[in-house]
Amino acid sequence: xxxxTKAAGYEYGVTPTHVMASMSGLDxxxxxxxxxxxxxxxxxxxxxxxxxxxxxxxxxxxxxxFRHYNPIGSxxxxxxxxxxDSAMGLAVHTALPPGSGYTTLEFKISFIKGMTKDxxxxxxxxxxxxxxxxxxxxxxxxxxxxGRLLAHATTTCLVFEIPKGT
Numbered sequence: 001x002x003x004x005t006k007a008a009g010y011e012y013g014v015t016p017t018h019v020m021a022s023m024s025g026l027d028x029x030x031x032x033x034x035x036x037x038x039x040x041x042x043x044x045x046x047x048x049x050x051x052x053x054x055x056x057x058x059x060x061x062x063x064x065x066f067r068h069y070n071p072i073g074s075x076x077x078x079x080x081x082x083x084x085d086s087a088m089g090l091a092v093h094t095a096l097p098p099g100s101g102y103t104t105l106e107f108k109i110s111f112i113k114g115m116t117k118d119x120x121x122x123x124x125x126x127x128x129x130x131x132x133x134x135x136x137x138x139x140x141x142x143x144x145x146x147g148r149l150l151a152h153a154t155t156t157c158l159v160f161e162i163p164k165g166t
Contacts, residue, residue, distance in 0.1 A: 013038030021162040025096035029053040033060075046082055048124075056128040058090040064115045064122060075115035080142055084109055084153040087126030088138040092157050095131045101162045102136060107155035113148060120145050134159055 015037050020028055031037040033051040045068075048060040062083060070076040085107055092102050115122065126140040136157045142150045
């Protein structure tokens with residue numbers, strides 16, 4: 001592993017399908033958060049910390065920085081999109097049995113208050129609303145250290161059986 005695949009103490013990569021399929025969704029998410037499985041490469045962009053997962057609930061903290069800025073001098077909306085989509089999707093994953101996976105079908109974001117490098121740590125919390133055999137819905141919120149709402153979102157995910165094999 002080189003320095004580009006390791007940041008904030010995590011190894012980044014993609015877990016083999018057969019490993020993911022052998023675990024409950026909650027165990028899978030916790031294994032990523034505990035560093036027992038590689039973190040998704042997209043997380044290198046946000047470097048989460050203080051992560052936790054319970055059935056139907058995922059929370060993690062991140063620190064927006066200057067490297068996340070857009071041309072107008074604030075944190076790009078894509079930063080919030082990564083946080084919200086990840087929190088909602090992982091919350092859905094915590095409710096899935098072994099052999100099941102999910103993918104985002106759609107999500108809607110509402111930006112409430114802008115972020116800058118001076119915002120400080122932000123908290124992203126994803127919660128499931130409903131998980132069925134074929135579809136799941138979830139919501140997520142990003143708040144600052146004073147609990148002020150910065151952005152929120154909802155999603156619909158497709159639930160599917162993970163293909164057998166390696």
